Amino acid sequence: MNMLADRYARFIVHSMLRLEDGDRLTIHSNEETIEFAHKVAHEAADTTGVPVSLVYIEKGKVESVDEISPDFPARKAEGDVMLHLASFTSRPFDRDAEMDAVNLQNHRLLADPIFLDRRISIPYAVAYVPTAAWAEFVYGPGSTVDQLYLDLADFLSLDEGMDVTSTLERTLHQRATLLNGMDIERLQLKSPTMELECSLAKGARIGTTASKLSGGRFFYPTFPCEDLIFPIDFSKAEGHLHTTYPFRFFDSVIEDAEIEVKGGRITLFSCERSDYVEKYMNIDARSASIGEVILCESLTQAASFHRAFGLPLLDRMRTSQVVFGGVTPEMVTITDDDRLEEMGLNTGFARLEIPVGSRELAVTAIARDGSVHTIFEDGVFCL
Numbered sequence: 001m002n003m004l005a006d007r008y009a010r011f012i013v014h015s016m017l018r019l020e021d022g023d024r025l026t027i028h029s030n031e032e033t034i035e036f037a038h039k040v041a042h043e044a045a046d047t048t049g050v051p052v053s054l055v056y057i058e059k060g061k062v063e064s065v066d067e068i069s070p071d072f073p074a075r076k077a078e079g080d081v082m083l084h085l086a087s088f089t090s091r092p093f094d095r096d097a098e099m100d101a102v103n104l105q106n107h108r109l110l111a112d113p114i115f116l117d118r119r120i121s122i123p124y125a126v127a128y129v130p131t132a133a134w135a136e137f138v139y140g141p142g143s144t145v146d147q148l149y150l151d152l153a154d155f156l157s158l159d160e161g162m163d164v165t166s167t168l169e170r171t172l173h174q175r176a177t178l179l180n181g182m183d184i185e186r187l188q189l190k191s192p193t194m195e196l197e198c199s200l201a202k203g204a205r206i207g208t209t210a211s212k213l214s215g216g217r218f219f220y221p222t223f224p225c226e227d228l229i230f231p232i233d234f235s236k237a238e239g240h241l242h243t244t245y246p247f248r249f250f251d252s253v254i255e256d257a258e259i260e261v262k263g264g265r266i267t268l269f270s271c272e273r274s275d276y277v278e279k280y281m282n283i284d285a286r287s288a289s290i291g292e293v294i295l296c297e298s299l300t301q302a303a304s305f306h307r308a309f310g311l312p313l314l315d316r317m318r319t320s321q322v323v324f325g326g327v328t329p330e331m332v333t334i335t336d337d338d339r340l341e342e343m344g345l346n347t348g349f350a351r352l353e354i355p356v357g358s359r360e361l362a363v364t365a366i367a368r369d370g371s372v373h374t375i376f377e378d379g380v381f382c383l
Helices: 002-016 034-048 101-106 132-139 145-155 162-181 274-281 312-318
Strands: 023-029 052-058 061-068 079-086 124-128 184-191 194-200 227-242 247-249 252-254 258-262 265-270 290-296 321-325 351-355 362-367 372-377
Touching: 002 034, 002 124, 002 145, 023 034, 034 052, 034 061, 034 079, 132 145, 162 227, 184 227, 194 290, 227 265, 247 312, 247 351, 265 274, 290 312, 312 351
Parallel strands: 023 052, 023 079, 079 124
Antiparallel strands: 052 061, 184 194, 184 362, 194 227, 227 258, 227 290, 247 252, 258 265, 290 321, 321 351, 362 372
16 A cells, blocks of 8 residues: 555645745654654655654653754745644443543544634644554454555545645635625525524635635645534534434444434434433533534545545545534634623533435525525535
């Protein structure tokens, strides 16, 4: 799988981070990702002409910092870029364990904190490196990274490269701009497996995982990137939904779940693990309240992957999601922390993404002036 690993390293450098001449890249890695980190570092150094800092971290402590230089005289650095090469973690579910930040992060249920005075100013991406532990989570005991690399190659469209990523960035931001200009008040989502009506939170914008910095530069904090994120008022949602894809819940993959929502909060959560449901619902006052709707088209390469990768940022690209718990901080536009809940923004400590999309999903937007717009039909955007 060395060939696919090399392609993945090039993809991260050129398609996710979109490195340019003069960029100074810093890579954070650990014991499981250090070998792959060297591939990325050499590719980055030769692309930018600037030495790459390779930071080795173990148990939260910096153990060493190496410098990887290009194969030609280095040029002066003109900007900073950061990359975290992460390894997959899975901890056994412990009913008695405290749901602190470490446990929630291990189970991929930790919401990103909202710091209104700290916005991203440099490209920063997270890429997961295939490991045996990740392969076993996806495919079962005894699985190796070979199948994981093959599926990731399809999932990420590694053969398509920059052409796909440059088209995506324009399309996603054009859609977000159009939707924000509609002054949407409510959304109605309908399919054979769900019916949900919800109100958009105030003090936030509709956006995407793809990032655009103040200087106009685009990059992808993760990839693939097919999503549009709608922050939802945590007290204003009614309906029911049934999952359409498997999803990770604590240490397991849930194949089938049914949820009812009233007043924005889960009133019924039926799946094969009621102990998981109880644990999640009691994390804090907002964990069981709606946070977002994420629309993702159902005709993409990622949509054909019906397994769960176990990483929300990847799994959300398979299909549309309803999110319970904390809102995406980058979508928040107000600058007053004291007004977050007043605006209906979910500030929960936890976050759970539930897959609900299908090729039969339709979404209608009702604007504040009463106009009605079909924005999603038959599982795709119709803007």
